[in-house]
Amino acid sequence: MCSELSIEAKRALTSGGPSQEDGEKSCAAVASTLFSPLPPDVAKEATVVETAALRVQGTRGLLLFRGAGGVSYFVRMVRESGRWKLAAPAPSELP
Numbered sequence: 001m002c003s004e005l006s007i008e009a010k011r012a013l014t015s016g017g018p019s020q021e022d023g024e025k026s027c028a029a030v031a032s033t034l035f036s037p038l039p040p041d042v043a044k045e046a047t048v049v050e051t052a053a054l055r056v057q058g059t060r061g062l063l064l065f066r067g068a069g070g071v072s073y074f075v076r077m078v079r080e081s082g083r084w085k086l087a088a089p090a091p092s093e094l095p
Contacts, residue, residue: 045068076088
């Protein structure tokens with residue numbers, strides 16, 4: 001998961017999470033605490049998406065998609081080192 005996050009998203013994710021033994025907070029350590037273990041039905045539902053649009057302006061983008069049950073979400077994206085990455089640790093539901 002962490003390889004898909006932008007530097008900004010990793011910073012946001014690790015700013016309030018648990019520290020490792022050396023006091024540093026790693027993305028993997030925080031993500032494993034927050035997102036594991038998910039019940040199988042929840043994990044499967046989280047992977048069901050239908051992309052509606054990717055709106056791009058320079059190196060920034062906004063991905064609009066529908067999740068399981070037809071709920072509409074968005075997530076900010078950023079282009080880093082030639083790849084699109086998530087600019088937020090989690091999507092937000094559209095109002």
